[in-house]
Amino acid sequence: TCAFAGQKKVLAAYEEAVKCGYSGARAGRLHTPHGVFDTPMFMPVGTQATVKAVSPRELKEMGAQIILSNTYHLYLRPGTELVAEAGGLHRFMDWDGGILTDSGGFQVFSLGPLRKITEEGAAFRSHIDGSTQFLSPEIAIKAQMNLGADIIMAFDECIPYPAEYQYAKLSTERTTRWAERSQKAHTRSGQALFAIVQGGMYQDLRRVSANDLVSLDFPGYGIGGLSVGEPKPVMYEMLEQTVPLLPENKPRYLMGVGTPDCLVEAVRYGIDMFDCVFPTRVARNGTAMTKSGRLVVKNAAYAKDFLPIDENCGCYACQNFSRAYIRHLLKADEIFGLRLTTIHNLYFLLDFTKKMRQAILEDRFLSFREEFLAQYCK
Numbered sequence: 136t137c138a139f140a141g142q143k144k145v146l147a148a149y150e151e152a153v154k155c156g157y158s159g160a161r162a163g164r165l166h167t168p169h170g171v172f173d174t175p176m177f178m179p180v181g182t183q184a185t186v187k188a189v190s191p192r193e194l195k196e197m198g199a200q201i202i203l204s205n206t207y208h209l210y211l212r213p214g215t216e217l218v219a220e221a222g223g224l225h226r227f228m229d230w231d232g233g234i235l236t237d238s239g240g241f242q243v244f245s246l247g248p249l250r251k252i253t254e255e256g257a258a259f260r261s262h263i264d265g266s267t268q269f270l271s272p273e274i275a276i277k278a279q280m281n282l283g284a285d286i287i288m289a290f291d292e293c294i295p296y297p298a299e300y301q302y303a304k305l306s307t308e309r310t311t312r313w314a315e316r317s318q319k320a321h322t323r324s325g326q327a328l329f330a331i332v333q334g335g336m337y338q339d340l341r342r343v344s345a346n347d348l349v350s351l352d353f354p355g356y357g358i359g360g361l362s363v364g365e366p367k368p369v370m371y372e373m374l375e376q377t378v379p380l381l382p383e384n385k386p387r388y389l390m391g392v393g394t395p396d397c398l399v400e401a402v403r404y405g406i407d408m409f410d411c412v413f414p415t416r417v418a419r420n421g422t423a424m425t426k427s428g429r430l431v432v433k434n435a436a437y438a439k440d441f442l443p444i445d446e447n448c449g450c451y452a453c454q455n456f457s458r459a460y461i462r463h464l465l466k467a468d469e470i471f472g473l474r475l476t477t478i479h480n481l482y483f484l485l486d487f488t489k490k491m492r493q494a495i496l497e498d499r500f501l502s503f504r505e506e507f508l509a510q511y512c513k
């Protein structure tokens with residue numbers, strides 16, 4: 136493997152990767168300049184330097200450890216140089232926990248009207264003002280160094296689903312070349328650069344991608360190109376092919392996942408870190424997440440329901456307010472209604488990953504998973 140010149144601090148030293156039972160489930164601790172964090176972990180998404188509708192103080196209170204932000208959005212507005220002048224993303228948004236930024240590749244393909252992808256990078260039109268923009272590994276890494284996140288992602292192409300084998304092969308090989316260019320452009324010590332495994336839904340391409348990126352020796356690995364509309368069994372199959380090839384003593388981040396049933400399966404395969412816009416997005420249309428599935432608190436059925444969303448939940452919303460009150464706020468388009476459902480959904484996922492960690496440490500993850508799936512999917 137090619138060690139970095141002037142060894143950057145390997146951020147993710149796993150103190151204890153506690154293995155559990157028949158699979159790769161493990162409880163680890165992730166070291167970053169902003170603290171040591173427990174895994175498995177759910178990371179709230181704060182695309183434009185804010186986790187929508189909640190404050191940093193509330194995030195800290197509910198146990199958030201690392202939050203995510205998007206290079207694509209902040210590059211277009213307000214600009215990553217401006218954030219650097221403000222003292223970096225932690226100062227700008229007053230968050231002293233961990234921050235991870237995505238490299239912008241995914242958002243270019245999923246947001247901006249894409250112009251074209253070449254070996255050099257991706258040309259696109261800004262979804263904000265229609266201006267022509269260009270992102271490359273070098274530009275994306277420089278932007279992320281300006282933002283100053285603790286963990287940054289290599290510039291990659293998230294292969295659309297479905298994709299022809301030939302396209303997936305060429306794109307995956309290019310993503311590996313882009314990962315190498317990302318590495319060369321990354322000169323900020325104390326900041327970890329994770330590579331992102333691609334390969335579409337093809338087992339052999341997934342293995343080639345993982346092996347090539349492991350040879351380049353990154354401090355952690357994202358698993359990309361999933362949660363893009365593929366059936367869940369296909370996602371699990373790709374995890375089964377990919378995770379065992381990644382170093383045990385480095386963190387694995389499954390990008391864009393997800394719902395609790397996906398989280399418990401992915402932890403079983405040895406995933407440590409998750410993100411998903413789902414809890415904050417569905418909250419804004421009045422849907423709460425519970426261990427028995429979704430509860431659309433906006434429904435008329437809850438008009439006179441004076442119980443909390445979940446009476447066993449320790450979140451601010453469930454400790455102080457009823458379904459009837461939250462439904463009233465949502466029907467009246469009151470901002471506080473969105474805040475309460477968001478607070479509950481974030482707390483639910485943060486608490487869920489904490490419970491999985493505890494189960495792994497007590498060597499009872501298997502039964503935890505069985506019980507949860509029986510109740511959740513009913």
Ligand SMILES: Nc1nc2c(CCc3ccccc3)c3nc[nH]c3cc2c(=O)[nH]1
Nearest residue numbers: 203204237241293359360361362390391
């Ligand atoms: N760079 C990249 N990002 C992805 C995301 C966004 C995760 C993200 C990070 C930070 C903030 C928001 C979203 C995906 N979301 C669902 N599937 C995804 C796949 C990829 C991918 O292959 N590559």
Ligand SMILES: [Zn+2]
Nearest residue numbers: 448450453479
């Ligand atoms: Zn709650």
